[in-house]
Amino acid sequence: MDHTKMANSHRASAATARVFRGTFVHSTPQMALQVLDDVLLGVNTDGKIAFIGNGAELDKLSQKFGFVPSEVTQLAQHEFFMPGMVDTHIHAPQYMYAGTALDLPLLQWLNTYTFPVEAHFKDLELAKRVYTQVVKRTLRNGTTTACYFATIHTDASLLLAQIANDFGQRALVGKVCMDRNNTVKDYKETCQESQDETCRFIAELLNKKYPLVKPVVTPRFALSCSGALLAQLGATAKNNNLHIQSHISENAEEVKLVKELFPESKSYADVYHKYNLLTDKTVMAHGCHLTDEELLLFKETGASVSHCPNSNISLISGILDVRKVLNHEVKLGLGTDIAGGYSASLLDSVRRAMDSSKVLTLRDPEYNTLTFEEVFRLATLGGSQALSLDDQTGNFEVGKDFDALRVNIAAPGGPIDMFQCEKPKILLEKFLNLGDDRNIVEVYVAGKRVVAADSKIQQEDHFKL
Template identity: 80%
Template sequence: MSGSQRPTAAISHVFRGTFIHSTQETAVQILEDALLGVDTGGKIAFIGKAQTLDKLSRTFGFSPSQVTQLKQHEFLMPGMVDTHIHASQYSFAGTALDMPLLQWLNTYTFPVESRFKDLEFANRVYTEIVKRTLRNGTTTACYFATIHTDASLLLAQITNDFGQRALVGKVCMDRNNAVEDYKENLQESQEETCRFIAELLNKKYPLVKPVVTPRFALSCSGAMLGQLGALAKNNRLHIQSHISENEEEVKLVKELFPESESYTDVYHKYNLLTDKTVMAHGCHLSDKELDLFRETGASLSHCPNSNISLCSGMLNVRNVLKHKVKLGLGTDVAGGYSASMLDAVRRALDTSKVLTIQDPDYDTLTFEEVFRLATLGGSQALSLDEKTGNFEVGKDFDALRVNVAAPGAPIDLIENEAPKILLEKFLNLGDDRNIVEVFVAGKKVVPFTGPAE
């Protein structure tokens, strides 16, 4: 480890202890007895060895007494990135998982989402999901809201108030919905989506941005997809949607868009596959479609809990990585029943092992690789990796302070384990009780304090 550093503003935090993160080359890099400094702008100012404390304190103008010493069983890791979550579905998370996707949407999801025209209801749900995800270590979330502009703006305000980094999308849909009061017409959608984007950008929230959100090809006419593709292109906005989640959906998309070669080609024709696009699921994508993802720079969000819970399919992550497609993890609440990214890590490993059971030659994912998907991989999938994802100097300090031996938490340490074992135990056994502090852009956001709480 070199003593990385850069000229910076004044130092606000200095930590000493173990830091665990991923790089492009290394799935898990462990820095023991190291120093990490955060400047008043929330960026990582330096990383160095502990024995260089005196030199670093002189260079950066802080007192050695400012240093926060991590405990024996503690480490800092990057915040986790949830690349696909429906904030509006949180009220029924953990229930209603007895149907395949399309029936599930009409029976459970659309009726609940239609209630978000009530801002009081929206405020209750959105406040709880932002608090829950932050407590569980999600420092960045890519949220689907609903078709309701004001409620979607409220979600953005709540994420800003709690200090979470977020992409927030007002959902767009103009067909194939059995719930009559939960759809838009083309003109209304265009006007409201433009209003949502303009009003959110005008708020100038430092960490919360809009994302263009066609629900998926089945819910959107070609005209709507074309409008949204142009809107995203003209404003250089992020895009999120769903793709190839289950086989019935893939078949219906082929019938609705017979002129397109594939599901991926539908989005590509309407300028919705860009280097700022994240598509959820992708369980049934062909190699040719993955090549198109790679060529356009579009990314996938792997949502293993939802894929299993709705019996949609199992994503072959190894094949996605082989095609050099950017990939992150998503909880996909409420198709996925848990809002915790630790659950997404575990279900990703489970899915990989099921694929290995089916084919003993399959190259099972390691926990180190899935750790990278949950952190750096997610930031890459959302095209935010210049700002966050690991502990590189100059990036924002989005981090979790993890205590593997936290009192009352679900991990019992019998021996004095090495840091990599502590990480593995946390990923497999830990929960929010092990996450004692959460930082986003250098600001401590958990435990909650102040008016947001």
């Protein structure tokens, strides 16, 4: 092949599917907020970011990457792109009663409301209705990646994975495991049943070869799992190199009972560590009452914390000291924790995280309050790091998947009134504090547009609804 043909071949292979021009905001490990003004961002046909360049170099970049300048999508004055948000902890079946049943503390809440509702998900028609709505709702609210708890029912859990795949959401889906301390008659499994069904769930889901949806090993929490089951699940996760999710130190009563159930362990975190459930692919929800020693164990193992501030307050469980977690260099993201948290929007998690930090400052005026820029990072890059997916998503870096929200601060009929032209940092702050789904005019996952401005979930390419 001569040089001319090689050049043409290179241009063809580098051709981009979409190119956007405008303002992009994201986080890096070094910067809580980086504003990229008037940039061109190209997305390959495989959904990965092909290039990021200066808008003034349009002609040069169009020749290099093989796109037509007139086909570039230009963002409007009050628009910007931000990375898709990452919900590191959400219970999909509990969406059925979200916004209610917030009058009891955690353990009583589980037995009174949660377990009876989850027991109904052996009904696949019910599961289909609820799971379809929770995936649509979270996508519409800008959640491009979700880490889902399902129920103990294998087939319904597989259905949740299928629905997430069909709508184009990036997801980790877990069949819940629990073999003790459950008073609900129709919501029980033995240790062997739990292990067998977990293995079936993992095998069948991996066999589907969904590009963006993977299984996650899911012991509900130490109180509901025997040591034998925890040991089996730890081995299963290790043998299959899988993600792990559970709860830890959410509520003071729970921490006390775990100590009584596992007297041989030094701490709640040590229980999970003993059974090989603290790894660099583990995310543990809440952690309100974790000690410094436990956080050191999280740092050593690479395990992460999911901060669920709405739930922590709504169930009166505690307030997580996020600054302490970050100072221990433990990975941390945000979770909605539906339905302990009443909102399926991560924007609510952002706001409650800032509120919780300010409550800690009320207690101690010397406390280093979280900034909105830091919480923005937790909702995006921090979440991808917590789920060990930051090599694929979380910010705008060449080679990563284009998971993104197109935000219009001045969307017609939206909740934000604009009185003058503002800089991008102010626009982002207004969106985080005041915005809602009306401001999210497009959602992209792995380069595919899955939500468009008409508020309807779109199907593009291989996404079939």
